[in-house]
Structures are given as structure tokens and as C-alpha cells.
């Protein structure tokens with residue numbers, strides 16, 4: 001039994017570690033299956049690797065988010081043309097949202113919706129034995145003579161019974177770059193909140209499931225020692241849903257003498273006086289190595305926060321910044337701009353709130369992303385109802401360049417935007433000025449005389465000046481910055497034969 005996973009290219013963050021394949025691959029490996037992971041971003045000869053590795057595989061697996069469907073589709077096209085007898089199984093968040101469309105595609109044999117562990121193990125087993133695949137839970141496939149059968153999902157996986165994720169399934173040296181070594185690690189799944197732009201409330205992922213604090217400390221300590229990590233990046237939707245587990249994790253981590261630091265995602269309303277994260281709790285977290293928290297701020301306008309069901313207030317956002325400023329924990333805030341019915345006053349409230357946060361906490365970093373209507377969310381359904389957004393209706397349509405651009409390109413206007421150029425300018429200034437590098441990294445770049453990074457510093461300086469002075473007119477640097485980024489990628493490719 002053998003599976004070959006292929007990671008598609010993506011425009012936004014090409015060199016991330018494919019944790020989905022590592023988690024699934026570790027489960028399959030435990031069952032005696034041979035696992036090969038090909039990262040088309042890293043392996044420039046991925047097509048020949050796929051031909052070589054795929055010819056004796058039981059299946060080829062692809063998984064991706066909506067923005068990357070085009071690239072996953074291209075992998076399937078190549079595979080179907082050259083390895084027509086090897087079934088293709090497609091999973092991940094896009095297949096979870098649209099199992100029918102994915103399974104209906106001529107390029108896909110099976111779609112898996114929801115968690116992949118159980119369906120994939122059963123499918124490979126059935127393919128190996130030549131037994132019936134049509135009753136496997138979590139699977140969608142073409143039904144003869146026409147149509148698609150979507151089987152209900154199995155029970156959630158017990159995260160505590162999963163084998164340790166085997167990061168040696170990929171060559172980690174290809175992913176460790178820059179000055180810090182880190183690994184993504186998942187300690188829980190799901191989030192019980194109801195944000196209208198998020199897919200969790202609609203994909204069944206509102207149910208929170210977690211590994212025990214003991215297991216998390218045990219596994220991350222081993223990882224940190226084995227790979228000499230500087231930090232562990234907890235990619236959980238929301239690490240702090242179970243406050244007691246998070247507290248216990250911090251206590252056990254301190255007792256274990258593990259030296260790595262860690263980053264996690266939280267919500268601003270969890271900070272006292274509204275929630276349980278008080279001074280004592282924060283001190284414990286800091287002592288345990290917490291050095292960065294990402295927090296969804298989304299907007300500085302009460303009206304917009306109510307519209308997206310965020311269940312937080314601007315005061316809670318500044319309160320969290322104040323609390324974190326007392327510790328050396330950097331706070332990363334994500335904002336969304338360009339909501340339907342957001343007027344200039346709402347937008348400027350968001351800008352002033354971000355400026356206020358920086359004043360309170362000079363190490364805070366933030367970015368303002370222009371709203372993209374992610375499928376399945378309440379907000380997208382609302383736009384569809386109002387006739388402001390028409391969603392693709394087949395995998396082939398999702399795989400078009402226009403769709404990729406819609407989800408990845410800041411310069412693509414949406415019908416509900418009132419002042420497209422202002423949104424672009426604000427988004428550019430925050431992404432470049434306050435999100436590309438944090439202040440400490442900027443310091444290192446200046447001291448390290450990394451001359452080829454100097455243009456970056458120039459762009460950062462200009463972007464910050466604009467944001468601080470609220471001068472968003474006559475912006476030309478955004479196009480120049482795009483050009484410089486492309487040049488950097490090209491140089492990197494030519495000089496080091498690597499993708500940037």
C-alpha cells in the first residue's frame with residue numbers, strides 16, 4: 001500500500017510546511033502504508049518525481065484551500081494524463097465545503113470531506129483489497145450512471161489516539177529558512193465562536209476537540225529537542241478555548257524545563273476583566289515561553305464588529321494590547337477592511353484603533369486584509385443573497401485564474417467596495433509597514449548588513465510614514481513593491497535555484 005501526496009503551489013505563502021500531509025501520512029505509516037510527500041513548491045522536478053513515485057501508488061492525494069484550487073487542479077490534470085490508472089483522492093477545506101463539485105470533476109476519483117484520517121485509511125485499505133468503497137464514511141464519489149454520492153462523515157478523530165506527527169516525512173532543511181527554526185503543531189481542532197467570515201461555524205468545526213496538556217508538552221518537547229527548534233507555532237484555530245488546558249500546558253511546560261518558546265492564537269475577549277486571562281495567567285504564559293499571540297481584531301468600528309458577529313468590542317482590543325505590552329509577548333492583530341456597508345468613518349475607526357494599539361504596545365504588528373468572500377461563511381452567503389457575489393459552481397470554475405486572483409490579489413475590486421484605491425492603499429501600508437517584519441527582525445536586518453534587504457527597509461519606512469500621517473493619496477509604491485518582490489523571487493530562483 002502506498003500513497004503519494006502532492007502539495008500544490010500557492011501565491012500567498014508558498015513555503016509553508018504541509019502539516020495536513022504530515023498528520024495524515026503519520027497515521028497511514030503506522031498502518032504499514034508507504035508515504036511519499038512531494039512539495040511542488042520545493043521540488044522543481046515534481047512532475048518527474050510524481051511519475052517515478054506514482055506508478056506503484058495505490059492513490060495520489062491532493063488537499064488545498066480555496067485559493068489554491070487552480071494549482072491542485074493542474075496536478076490532477078498531469079496525473080490523470082500520465083498515470084491514468086492511479087486513483088486521485090482530493091481532501092482539505094475546499095473539498096469539505098464542496099464535496100459534490102469536487103467529486104463530480106472528471107479529474108477526481110474520490111473527495112474526502114471533513115477530517116481525512118478515517119476515510120483515507122479505509123479507502124486505501126479497500127483499494128488494496130479490491131473491496132467495496134461505496135460505504136466509506138466521509139467519502140464522495142461519482143455514482144453510476146450519473147450524479148454524486150456523498151456519504152455522511154465519521155465521528156471526529158480522537159486526537160489523543162493519533163500517532164506522533166512524523167516530520168521526517170519531508171526534508172525539513174528545505175523549510176527552515178531565515179534566522180529561526182520553528183515547526184507548526186496542532187494541539188486542538190475547532191472553535192465554538194461564530195464569526196461571520198469564518199468557515200468553522202458552517203463546516204461542523206465549531207466542536208472543539210483537543211489533545212491533553214500532558215501529550216502536548218511531551219510531543220512538543222521531543223520535537224524541540226530533536227529539531228533544535230527556537231519555537232513551536234500552534235496552528236490551532238484558537239489555542240485558548242479550554243483555559244484550564246492552556247494553563248496546565250503552561251505549568252507542565254515550565255516543569256519540563258523545555259527551552260523552546262511558543263506562539264498561539266487567542267481572542268481579545270479572553271483577557272480580564274472580560275475573560276480569565278489576568279495578570280497572573282499572563283505571567284505564567286510568559287514564563288512558559290509564550291512570545292507571540294495572534295488575535296482577530298477585524299475592525300475598529302462597533303457597527304462592523306456587530307455585522308460580522310465577532311462578539312468583541314474595540315475596548316477589548318485595546319485592553320488586550322495593554323495587557324500584553326507589560327510582557328515581552330508580541331501581539332499580532334489581523335484586521336479586515338472593505339466589508340459591504342463599511343463607510344469611510346468605519347474604515348478610519350479601524351485605522352485609528354491600529355494606531356492606538358501601536359502606541360500602547362510598540363511591538364504590536366498588524367495587517368489589514370481586504371475582505372475576500374470565503375465560501376461557506378455567513379458573510380459570503382449574505383453577499384450572494386444580495387446579488388453582490390456570484391460563486392463558481394464547479395471545480396473547473398474554481399480552478400480559473402480569475403478565482404485565484406479574487407482570493408489572492410489585492411488589486412482585484414469587488415462590487416461592494418466603495419473606495420477601492422483607498423482600501424488598496426491602507427492594506428498595502430499595513431501589510432508592508434507593520435506585518436512584513438516585526439521590529440526586532442528589522443533591527444537584525446539593519447545590523448546584519450543584508451544589503452539585498454535594504455529596498456525592503458525603504459518600502460517599510462515609506463509605508464509607515466504614510467500610515468502614521470494618514471496620507472494614502474497618490475500611492476505608487478505598491479506597484480513598485482510588487483515589482484521588487486517579483487525581482488527578488490527571480491533572483492532567488494536564478495542564484496540559489498530555490499523558490500523564494
Ligand code: B12
Pocket residue numbers: 010011012013016019020021023024060061062063064065066067068089090091092093094097112114115116117120186190197198199200235236237369374375
Ligand atoms: C495554519 C493555517 C495557516 C498558515 C499555514 C498555511 C496553510 N495553508 O496551511 C498560514 C498562516 C500561512 C495561513 C495562511 C492563510 N490561510 Co490559513 N489556516 C491555517 C489553519 C489555522 C490550520 C491549517 C492546518 O495546518 N491544519 C492542520 C491540518 C492537519 O488540518 P487540515 O488542513 O484541516 O487537514 C485535515 C482535513 O482537511 C483533511 N485533509 C487535508 N488535506 C487533505 C488531503 C487529502 C488527500 C485528504 C484525503 C484529506 C485532507 O484531513 C486533515 C486531517 O484531518 C486553518 C484552519 C483550520 N482549522 O484548518 C486556516 C485556513 C486553512 N486558512 C484559511 C485562509 C483563508 C488563509 C489565507 C488565505 C488567509 C489570508 N487572507 O491570507 C492564507 C492563505 C495562504 C496559503 N495559500 O496557504 C482558511 C481557508 C478557507 C478556504 N475556504 O480556503 C482556513 C480554513 C481558516 C478559516 N477558518 O477560515 N493559514
Ligand code: SF4
Pocket residue numbers: 191192193194195198199200201237238267296
Ligand atoms: S474565533 Fe477565529 S476560528 Fe473561531 S470562529 Fe472566529 S474566526 Fe473562526
